[in-house]
Amino acid sequence: MTAALSRRSFLKAGALGAAGLAMPDFVARTASSLEALAATPPPEFTSFLDVYRKQWTWDKTVRGTHMINCWYQAHCAFDVYVRDGLVFREEQAAEYQQLRPELPDMNPRGCQKGCCFSHRMYEPTRLKYPIRRVGERGSGQWERVTWEEALDDIADSFLDVVTEEGTDRVIWDLGPDINIGAANAAQARFAQLTHSICLDSNSSNGDGHRGAFETFGNIYMERGIEDYFYSDVILVWGANPVYTSIPNAHFFTEARYNGTDVVVISPDYSASAIKADLWVPVKPGTDAALALTIAHLIVEGDHVDKAFVSEQTDLPLLVRQDTGAFLTEADLDGGDEESFVMVDAAGGFHIAERKTLDLDGVEPDLDATLDVTLDDGTQVAVRTVYSLLKERLATYTPEAASEMCGTAPGLIRRLADMVINARALSNVAGSSMNKYFHGNLTERAMILIWVLLGQMGKPGSGYSAFGFLANDGWEDYVSGLRIPERMAFGTELGLDLLWDLAKGESSEIFFKKMATTNFTDPGSTLPVWSSSALFWHVHGGIVDLAEDAKKWIPGLKQPVREAINSALHKNWIPLQPAPDREPRILFHYCANPIRSVRGSQKLLEVLWPKLVKTVVIDFRMTTTAQHADYVLPAAAWYETTDHKWVTPLVPYNHVTNKAVEPLGESQNDFWIITMLAKHIQKRAQERGITSIDSHLGKEIVLDNLYEDMTMDGAYSEHDVDKAAGAILEYSSNLSHVSWEEQKEKGFARYSQIGLSPLSIGNAGELKEDEPFIPLTYHTKDKQPYPTQTRRIQFYLDHPVYLEYDEYLPRFKAPPQMGGDYPLTMTGGHTRWSVHGVWQDSRHMQRLNRGQPYMVISAEDAAERGISDGDWMRCFNDVGEFTVRSKVSPAARPGATIMWHAWENYHFPGRKGPRDVSPSPLNPVELAGDHPHLKFGMLEGQPGTFDRDTRIEIERLSDEEAARL
Amino acid sequence: MQSLKVTDISGFLDPVARPWNGIAAERVDMMPSPLGLQPNDYIIASWEERPYGELEVLSAASVHDGQRIAVRLVWEKDKPSAGAGEGFPDAAAIAFPVRGDPLLMQMGSADAPIHALQWRARGNETRSVNAEGIGSSKPGPDVAAAGKGGWSGGNWHVVMTRNLAVPQGGAVLVSGHATRIGFAVWNGHNEERAGIKAVSLDWIDLELEA
Amino acid sequence: MKRQPGSDLPETRQAALERSVIYRGFADAFRRPDGGCDVLDETLIPPPPPNARKAFVDAFDEAISKSACSLHEAAHSTRDQMDLFEELVRWYDHFGLRRTDTAELPDHISVQLEFMHFLTHQEYLHGDEPEAAETLRSAQREFLSRHLMPLAQSIEEKCRDDLGRYSALADQLPAYLALELERRGTD
Amino acid sequence: MSDRQVAMVIDLNKCIGCQTCTIACKTMWTSKEGMEGMWWNTVSTAPGEGTPKGWEQMGGGFRDGKAQPGRLPKQSEFGDPWEFNYEETLFGGDPHATLKPSGGDPDWGTNWDEDVGGGEYPNSFFFYIPRICNHCTKPACMEACPRGAIFKRDEDGIVLINEDHCRGFRFCQEACPYKEIYYNAVTGKSQKCLFCLPRMEEGVATACSRQCPGRVRFLGFLDDEDGPIHKLVYDHKVALPLHPEYETEPNVFYIPPLAPPSFDAEGNPTEEDRIPITYLMSLFGGEVVEALETLKAEKAARKRGEPSELMDTLISRNWVDLFGPFNKSPKDIEAMRLMEGGQLGTAQ
Structure with a gap:
């Protein structure tokens, strides 16, 4: 076939006119220009091995970290090795100072996941450009679109919804990975300026430490x-x-x-x-x-x-x-x-x-x-x-x-x-x-x-109990007001906050009280928060799964639905949007609810049909992204500059530096959300929309949103680095080390616990050369x-x-969630991923079993004729899923273990452990109108549960297994 | 054994080429290489109880055209082992004395080295190898060594070719002169490699027809 | 045969110049839906269809459409991605090149084609220095056989054949590269 | 040149089985062509099949000085390098596709029996055991290679394969009783852990040691009397070779594992060992009994507030003290050959 063709047949007439070097993808490494390079004689070359002769050197190493909620183990400073605009490897920096001679130092930190994150950046799961759904939601039919098209379309839907139905129809589903740094500050500023609702997912993930809250009025102590x-x-x-x-x-x-x-x-x-x-x-x-x-x-x-x-x-x-x-x-x-x-x-x-x-x-x-x-x-x-x-x-x-x-x-x-x-x-x-x-x-x-x-x-x-330590400059950046101004602003709204401080209340009580205004007060200068567990139950239909909760939970006085309605009616718990105001737009930011929410298949049935737009911002294809209308590609952690909250365990602010350009057309979160504001302002001006009243009565200026968002251009979409620095300069507990120094070193020890409502509960003095001890302000x-x-x-x-006879601590037998079945399905965070991020990493899966498994005891397996690796059906009254067995004498008879964070697409039929966990809310957690049992940041909200789920397991026949 | 003079050996490069039918083949008796001569205790210990080198007979024929010599080997093998992935390839070798009176079993010695061509089923890889005793084989001189093997009907057919003329250190082959040739065969399925092989009992006289 | 204007160069340098332009054409064509139209001949590679963007995505964007086949060599090989990137970066570095910060990944076919565009252009500049020209030709042959050809062939197998220009690109590139590999000496 | 021997002590009471060492080694060395399925560092749950599966029954090493025959491990016994159907599942538009290893449900993997162990609930028992090449003083691999392609460096005792001489015969892989040699089917050569030679030469600790979050590995020369290795192996005698009966004199030593008490029929704690001492003796030889007693006694001394040099050594409050002279940071070493490509070990 090639004989008929000759080189000339490929060349268009006159194409030679364009002869000359045209190389958008390359530059000369050392020569002054590409032409100069081409003019020099080529190097010696006999075989491809010659390219390996030369010493491999790095262009640079940059201090980086992983901006994910590893929580109790967070965070670690890494040296990121860069060559030719690519990250090839990372290794722990291990430069933490020993606090006291009798105490071990913190080095080297790091884990098996962080030490191969650079591989994740270029794997096929990585999203490289904005994509828009063309088929049905969840059908996997996508079309690549430009940022202009995506943001304009989302901006138009946003304007339609807020003008026609209200600002509380726009929901920010915030996952555990929000960093309380510049990226999350952009999201919070947007939410505060537009009075869209931010879902507080801490308790809905089961991390609310309710017992500590009931006892200390505060969960923050580590x-x-x-x-x-x-x-x-x-x-x-x-x-x-x-x-x-x-x-x-x-x-x-x-x-x-x-x-x-x-x-x-x-x-x-x-x-x-x-x-x-x-x-x-x-x-x-x-x-x-x-x-x-x-x-x-x-x-x-x-x-x-x-x-x-x-x-x-x-x-x-x-x-x-x-x-x-x-x-x-x-x-x-x-x-x-x-x-x-x-x-x-x-x-x-x-x-x-x-x-x-x-x-x-x-x-x-x-x-x-x-x-x-x-x-x-x-x-x-x-x-x-x-x-x-x-x-x-x-x-x-x-x-x-x-x-x-x-x-x-x-x-x-x-x-x-x-x-x-x-x-x-x-x-x-x-x-x-x-x-x-x-x-x-x-x-x-x-x-x-x-x-x-x-x-x-x-x-x-x-x-x-709950470990959290954050900079306290974040609220200032988000509200645009420094702490004194915010306190003064509070009095204008008739709040008696200043009066409390005058009466000698402790700053902890003062700032915690101020934080609760985020949930109810129209004038708050901070974003409007609401409990995500309540949101999923009321607007997401999860409450339907709790219909026969009375059967599972002995002593339940009324159906969960009634308990929620009466608590809402008595204003014990605030829920925004109100039950009768359906959500229309859902932004999933650092969140993956279809994977993480117990009973999440209900969300697709009940909530998704109500939505005009569901948008996911993430760097990989998650289960939730598969059901989205738009998936906006976020830059990976070595492709942006920012810092992240930690816990008192490791009280060091950790910074990631931009080592390489974001891959493809992905952008950092700060850029994405600031550009969203820009497009909303542009479309508002083009459509003649000026300002509206929010659902709480605050004026929302839409045709000036971008100017307000960027504080009149001081922090444009390109200024994530500057914004991250400003947040620290505003902070009382992280301004003692310059932003430049923190970027260079990769970490800096907090000078004190600080005034953020997300840390002040630790109530103790953080000393430079002593490990932190909580609650000493009290003791x-x-x-x-x-x-x-x-x-x-x-x-x-x-x-x-x-x-409910819970006025004093007591024992109550675990309910039989999901029905009267012999085995308790417990679980826990896995060794192999933080949330879902590494769950589909080739390296991690090759060191695991490559697919999900449920650990069952040797005794339970023998009783059911199940041997290691067999396919099993796990079921109860609520649902069922299929998974392989891992038989172990270490597992307790009567209890099975499903390690967390498998995505639904890891399971046959895309049904996973979430499909058998009904997780009705606990009525005592709906208590309100009480001096300390009330909504606070990340605390005082109803939680969800999956560890009491009762199941039965049976071995699939070989034929059934073959058909999977 | 005789290497018949032909005008051009290019017709003989294919192991099952028809012209080979007209060339008399030598029946070479084979035997397992002596275990005692293996270079280290480990190899001796691990093959003490394991049969190897069980090929009993090899058929060898040769032609040359004054420039290059071609040697065709045929031997029985139930199924071919290509040595893909973790497996070991079937292989064969022909050896010539370089100088002096090298002992074939000893793979020659320092002052009496041997020069061999080794073919492996894995990609028809053919190498020129010099040896001055067991375990001393190292790349031999460039004799434009080439090899091609084909398995069919329970037999391997392999042709190896090299130049007659040879640079320094190789075994000299001259049209019209005699030399000696030795043979070795490795059974990949039996994990035979290095010194674990079947070898011809001793050198066989080879005369290159003038 | 189309007579090319201005072909007063000696035969070998003319060939290198034409080959360099063809590589640039293919590089642009695989980079943008409307790329390479100024270079590649329409009879072999038809102009972009009206819905060029969707067709381009359906042909080559594995992140989007089910039927698409990736233009990244990593997706067509079991080789470790970073190991492949290292070798390609070493190739480009050996010849004095470095990718720009916003360039596609080193194993993308348009980056590999652009590298060939450079080597052939350098061959054109050094056409009258036999040793330099031969070094460049052997480098081209080795790069073609180790990376570009297997990638082009794999794309040809997997690419749909109902996407006009883009199906044609997938078919014609291996044909052209076969021509390149068959060349002996001075073509 | 002095005949010095670099050595490593791995503390099984501090190893948490997180596999960071495995990943550090993998991303550094074994991602080249033909190495996809190689793990030069493995961490296995013991008791268990280990990696490769059932390696302790694969022979090799010496008995009474005599070489013992071994067999070749298969790639599937090391654990196949599964590929995954990402495209089909994530973007492929098939809403029913499941992300799993291509080529059917696996029944073995590199870390298949993680956290399983032996015994019966509530008296089951397990611990983690990291393994790398032991760079033995009497390497069975070196003695088995008919081509002399394996050599042991005088200056530090590191055992290397010269890939130019290697013909892929794999007698070394059979002869190594620890099955720490891997075959590259693409290049047709055998390859093995090189104790991070390019790092060690520059005074930087091996990747598996320096990146271990558990601070489990001590590095140093055996003859360095005030280094941790000498103290743990010779002075306190708590660092023991694995399978000394293989007679290769390995230079990686292990601190044997303690375990919580076992329970009687009613579930009350007894003083009986949870990890059967016979099992530990089968791994580390008879000295393990005394080593465990020493550990328990020194731990009890600390509990009483008395000083213990052994416990302070094992705690190693200053992380960098773990690595003896190899305490430099890789970042500071200019032009580290971190990504050495092409032929390795051609130093000879």
Whole structure:
């Protein structure tokens, strides 16, 4: 065939006129120009091996990190190796300074996922240009479009929706990977300027630490990782650090060598348990019983730190036996309704101070029970919280608790001895407890142990729950107002905030109260937040899955739907948009709800049809992206400059520097969202739209949105670097090191915890040369806790808690979520990915099994004739999915394990574990109209659960397996 | 054994080319290479109990045209082992003494080296190899070595060719003169390689017809 | 045979110049839906169809359409992507070139064709230096046989044949490259 | 040149099985053509099949000085380098396609029996064991190669394959009792871990050591008396060779694993070892009993607040002390041959 053709036949007539070098993709490496290079004689060449003779050198190395929510293990400074505009490899920088000679340093950090991220940047899953759906949603039919076309079309839909139906129809679904840096600041500024709704997904991911919130009025408490070295007993309880704290795990293995007792409490003989000095097997979802029996042994053995609990907790406060409410000063003598009463051994009454914990010499009688004559003359019996608690704890003998949690009494007593005799007791916090329906009760019972023993606020001693540490300049950038201006702005709106500060309230209480305005207040200068769990349940139809929740949850007083409606009606919980105002536009930003939300198939059925536009901003093709109208390609982490929040464990701000240009036409998030504002402004001007009132009555100026967004051009779409720097300069806790220095070094230690509502709850001083210890403002400086009683509070006299008999910590058997089936499907964060990001990485999957599997015990497998690797059908009343088995003697009979973050497209029929997890909301978490049980940033919101899901599994026949 | 003079050996490059039918083939008796001579304990230990080099007979024929010599080997093999992926290839070799009186079994010695052509089924790879004793083989002089093998009907047919003239260090072949030739065959399926092979009992006299 | 104006150059240099222009034509054609129209002959490679953008995407954009076949060598080989990038970057570096910061990845067919455009142009400039010309021709042959030809052939197999210009491109490139590989000496 | 021997100690009480060492090695060395299925560093769950699957039954090494026959491991026993149907699933418009290894459901992989272990609940037991080439003092591979293509450097005892001399016979792969040699079917050569020679020559620790987040690996020369290696191997005698009975004198040593107490029928803790001592003896020889006693005693001393040089060495509060003289950062070494292409090991 080629004989007929000759070279000339390819050449168009006159084409030679265009002879000459035309090379858009290349430049001369060293020669002055391409022409000059071509003119020089070619180098010596005999075979391709000659190209390998020359030494391979790097163009540059740049400090980078991975802007993803690795949470308890975050973050790590990397050196990123660049050649020819490509990232070829990365290696940990390992330049962290040792804090104190007796403590291990933090080096090298990093994990197996971070050490091959550069490979992920160029894999086929990477998105390179904006794409628009052409077929049905989820059909996988796409068309490549320009940024102009995509942003104009989205801008037009935005303008249609906000002008015709309201600004609360536009929803920002924010996932766990928001960085509280420049990228997320652009999104928050956009949301604040347009009053679109931001979904707070923390609790909906099951990370809300409800028990800590009910007890401390705050979930933010985590210690410096080196501080574990000062503990002599560490309880790894509700966490699996060997999987999910890879860069920090060495502190636990090294502490163990240093003589510390490391105890792991888990259903399975987990990867963390093999590193323990004692492993305590426990039935999934029953840890409350284990905690309560330890508390029982503490009280029974008279090991209670009476001074500590009298000063720091509500245990000495009196409770009316007629109403179950606290006795108030108003009850006693018509005084303050919000002040509560103690009685000393001599019978003298004392009002518990609200501005300080200092008892000033008062010695309350913890066991007091007496009758009191109220201001209105009536006689009422009252008792201390402690006496009620002691009565309840008496029932939790080791034998009784063993029936509930399956842990042998002898083992319980040995564990209790270790805990009681500990000099410094700490716990490794994870996020698994709150993925159980009664997770709040479990956490309250665990906290009881630390509090009864006074193990708080000392080196190596204290309870850890939710770890979060952020710069406090972010809110200033987002609102465009510095803190003083924002406080003044607050008073213009009639808020009594300044008045609180004047009355001597602590800054923690002040700033937490200010944060709650994000959920309700029309004048807030910050974005409008709403609970994503509520949003998925009400607007997403997830509540339909809870129809027969009464069958699964003994003692449920009313259907979940009714509980939600009544809580909304009583304004206990704010939900935006309101139930009758359907959402129209959904922006998924650092989020993947169709993969992560329990029962997510309902969202496609109920929510998706309501939407005019669903837009995903991500750098890879996620499950949610497959069901989107537009997928906008985000730059990868080595292709932009920004910084990210961390936790007090590793209190170092980490910076990623732009090492290479974004691939294809992908752009960084800051650019994408700022350009969205630009296109909305342009289209508004072209369509003659000026401004409208938001659903909260604030004026939204659409035809000047871009100017407002960029503060009149100060921070245009090209200024992510400048904006990131500004945020730090505004911060009180990260402005002590220049932005240039932080970019160069890749990390900088926070100077203090700071005033952000996302960190202030840690309530302690962050020193330069000591690991952080939380809550010392309370334990040492006697500042009040942000609770109703201004103390660590174990008694909740809220009507819902009284109704459900959860006013005091107690054990409740785990519900049979999904129906009466023999096996409990537990789970946990995987070793192989953070959320879904590495779940389809070739390297990670080759070191795993390449496809999803459910770990089942050797016993359960034998009973069902299942051997390792067999295909299984897992089912309950709500749904079913198909997965392969992994049989292990380490797994607990009766409990299976589905490690997290598989995408739906990993499963046959695209049905995964989410399809069998109904996850109805827990009614007590809907409580509101209460001094501290109310919405806050990332806390005080209803959670969702999947660890109580009951299933049965059966082996697929070979024929069925072959057809998959 | 005789290498018949032909006008042009290009007609003989294909192992099953018809002209080979007219060339008398020599029946060469083969035997396993002596285990004791293997270069190290490991190889001896791992083949002590394992049969190898079980080929009993090899048919060899040769022609030359004054410029290049072609040697055709035919031997029985139930199925071919191409040595793709992790497998070992079937292979064959013809060896000539360079000088002195090298012992074939010893693969020659320092002062009596041998010069061989080795063909491997993997990509018909053919190499010129010099050896001065067992385990000492290294690339031989350039004799424009070439080889082509074909398996059919339970037999390998392999033709190896090289120049008669040879640069320094090679085995000299001169039309009209005699020399000696030795043979080796490796069975890839039996993981035979290096010294583990079937070899001709001893040198066979080879006379290049004038 | 179309007479090319201004072909007063000695036969070999003229050939190198024409080949260089053809490579540029193919490079542009695989880069943009309307690329290479000024160079490539319409009878062999028809002009872009009316819905050029959609057809181009359907032909070559694996991130978009089911039937598309990738223009990246990595997608057509089991070789580790970064290892392939290293070799290609070393090739370009050996001849003094570096990709621009916004260029396509090193294994994209338009980048490889542009590299050939450079080598053939350099051959044209050094047409009267036999040694330099021969070095460039052997480099071209080796690059063609190791990378560009197998990629072009794989694209030809996988590319749909109902997409006009773009199907023609996928068919004609391996045909042209076969011509290039068959060439001995001075063509 | 002095006959020095570089060595490594791997602390199995600190290894968390995260495979960062495996990825560090893979991205550095084994992504070249024909190396897709190679893992020069592996981390396996023990007890288990290990990598390659069942390597301890594949022979090789020596017994009473006599070479023992071995067999060749297959790529599938190392774990096939699965490819995935990304295009079809993610963009292919087939809403039912499932992302999984092409070519059917695998029944084995490099880390297939991760976290399974042995025994029965609640007394099951496992630990992680990272493995690389041991750069043995008496390398079985070197003695098995008929072409002398494997050599051991005098200056540091690193064992290398000269790929120019290698003809792909793979006697070395059979003879290595640890099955730490890999065959490249594309180049027809055998290849192996080179102890990150290009890094070590520049004073930079091996990638598997320096990038290990668990701070598990100690590096240094065996004869360096004030280095950690000498202390752990010779002074405290808690670092033991794996399978000493193979008689190759490996230069990678292991701190044996402790484990939490096992339970009696009622579920109460007993003093009986959770990891059967017979199993540990089958791996590390008889000295493992004394080594474990030393570890427990020194740990108890720390618990009583008494000093312990052994525990301080194993804790290694200053990370960089793990690496003895190899404490430089790769970033600071100009023109590191990090991505050495083409022929390796032609130093000889």
